[in-house]
Amino acid sequence: MKKLRLSAAFLITLFLAAACIGIIGVQASEPEMPNPTSAFYFNDFARVLDTDSGSYIARLGESTYKSTNGGQVVFVSISTLGGSTIEEYSNALFNKWKIGTEDKGVLFLLSMKERESRIEVGYGYEGVLTDIESNKLLVKFSELNEEKGIDEAVMTIYTDICSIVSGNEDAVQYPEMGKSRRYSITGGSFFLENPVAAAVLVIIVLVLLILDIILTRGRVTFIILRMLAASSRRGGGGGRRNSGGGGRSGGGGSSSGF
Amino acid sequence: MKNKTWIIIIGIVVLLAVYVIGVQRSLVNLSEEINASWGDVEIQYQRRADLIPNIVETVKAQAIKEQEIFTQIAEARARLSGAANIQDKIDANAEVTSVLGRLLAIAESYPELKQNQGFQDLRIQLEGTENRIAVARKYYNDSVKSYNKKIKVFPTNIAAGILGYKDEFPYIQAEEGAEKAPEVKF
Numbered sequence: 323m324k325k326l327r328l329s330a331a332f333l334i335t336l337f338l339a340a341a342c343i344g345i346i347g348v349q350a351s352e353p354e355m356p357n358p359t360s361a362f363y364f365n366d367f368a369r370v371l372d373t374d375s376g377s378y379i380a381r382l383g384e385s386t387y388k389s390t391n392g393g394q395v396v397f398v399s400i401s402t403l404g405g406s407t408i409e410e411y412s413n414a415l416f417n418k419w420k421i422g423t424e425d426k427g428v429l430f431l432l433s434m435k436e437r438e439s440r441i442e443v444g445y446g447y448e449g450v451l452t453d454i455e456s457n458k459l460l461v462k463f464s465e466l467n468e469e470k471g472i473d474e475a476v477m478t479i480y481t482d483i484c485s486i487v488s489g490n491e492d493a494v495q496y497p498e499m500g501k502s503r504r505y506s507i508t509g510g511s512f513f514l515e516n517p518v519a520a521a522v523l524v525i526i527v528l529v530l531l532i533l534d535i536i537l538t539r540g541r542v543t544f545i546i547l548r549m550l551a552a553s554s555r556r557g558g559g560g561g562r563r564n565s566g567g568g569g570r571s572g573g574g575g576s577s578s579g580f
Numbered sequence: 581m582k583n584k585t586w587i588i589i590i591g592i593v594v595l596l597a598v599y600v601i602g603v604q605r606s607l608v609n610l611s612e613e614i615n616a617s618w619g620d621v622e623i624q625y626q627r628r629a630d631l632i633p634n635i636v637e638t639v640k641a642q643a644i645k646e647q648e649i650f651t652q653i654a655e656a657r658a659r660l661s662g663a664a665n666i667q668d669k670i671d672a673n674a675e676v677t678s679v680l681g682r683l684l685a686i687a688e689s690y691p692e693l694k695q696n697q698g699f700q701d702l703r704i705q706l707e708g709t710e711n712r713i714a715v716a717r718k719y720y721n722d723s724v725k726s727y728n729k730k731i732k733v734f735p736t737n738i739a740a741g742i743l744g745y746k747d748e749f750p751y752i753q754a755e756e757g758a759e760k761a762p763e764v765k766f
Contacts (some may be wrong), residue, residue, distance in 0.1 A: 330588060394646050453708030454701050522598055529591075572620070573715030576704055 327537050334530050335542050355411075357417050358396070362565045363387075367436045368399040375473045379480050386484040392423030392567050393447070393487050395430065397480055402435040408577050412442040422446060422569030428483055429571070432476075432580075439463060441483070443574040451486050453576045459483065460578035467580055588706075603730075603739040610727040617720040618666065621752070624713040624737065625673050629660055631709060632676075634703050639683065646686055652679050667750050674753075679736055717752045724727045724749045 363383025416510030425446035466475035731740035
């Protein structure tokens with residue numbers, strides 16, 4: 323009888339351990355990136371603009387969101403790219419903040435130390451705001467920045483972007499793109515990807531728990547709980563202030579120096 | 581007494597079956613993710629291929645006599661249309677990347693070409709397309725990596741082996757210089 327209990331305990335441990343490994347999964351590593359401010363459309367992390375510009379952009383961003391049924395134009399200034407290229411950084415930031423509903427998003431990014439600018443256009447706006455158009459805006463930004471200072475330059479370009487996306491709602495050149503982007507690729511949570519299996523798994527775990535308590539007085543469970551406590555460190559909480567609409571970018575847009 | 585043993589054995593078999601089913605479901609998701617992300621890569625490759633005739637025409641219109649590069653471009657395009665499976669397409673597009681790189685390098689020594697508005701616009705479009713290829717490539721490689729991890733890690737590798745999921749999707753290597761497309765600053 324004792325032999326049976328031991329083997330049962332062993333098998334239960336093995337199975338619970340395997341299940342736990344599946345649940346915890348692989349934490350996808352993300353570069354250190356800021357979260358959006360509560361204004362969402364205006365994020366002057368490098369503190370190069372004054373508050374009037376900030377209010378203007380935040381208001382225009384809100385009204386553009388309404389007039390385009392979910393299009394989001396976001397301004398971000400950062401002090402430095404810290405080694406990434408501006409293309410990598412802006413794509414990662416765009417996708418982290420999930421700018422734009424139905425992928426209708428634009429990110430206008432300035433990196434002050436490297437003096438690089440980029441307009442990153444989400445899948446949904448690729449036909450509306452082309453690479454060439456983006457580049458023209460960036461060249462214009464550079465000139466305005468020289469002539470009239472950064473506040474004027476940023477506000478003008480931001481306004482231009484909003485006008486473009488408000489005026490040309492339906493022109494999407496590559497409609498097939500982006501439709502595949504509905505699944506999450508990260509090694510993330512087992513529970514989120516397989517709700518049915520997860521429910522079944524929960525029932526199984528409960529049954530095993532009961533068996534364990536009967537057979538080994540809960541010793542196995544205790545050991546596993548200790549393991550879980552040690553290894554669960556979920557990074558990057560707080561999607562509270564993020565009001566991104568779930569959009570993604572495929573890397574469209576253009577970069578330039580200023 | 582014997583009944584108890586049977587119950588435990590059956591219980592374990594059921595648990596294992598459910599586990600394998602769970603693994604199968606996620607492997608299906610992961611391999612479909614690979615197919616979808618490869619589709620995006622192909623779209624961007626096609627977008628770039630579509631730009632090539634315009635670029636060639638613009639360069640030729642400036643009466644630039646560099647026949648060798650045009651021949652190489654024609655060969656690269658032929659190889660593109662002949663590519664059938666994923667690996668062939670990856671290789672053919674790597675050749676396109678290096679041929680285009682050479683063309684742009686040649687264009688550097690022709691000031692009339694560099695100042696030509698049409699050529700400048702094409703360079704911007706090309707740079708944008710190369711960036712899109714880089715982004716799509718990254719998603720594809722990430723999805724292949726997730727899939728490979730799942731089929732190789734214990735204990736899911738056992739289930740994967742039983743179900744017949746193999747390490748069969750190639751990674752796309754980033755070609756030299758393709759990561760940083762030439763900055764367009766005039």
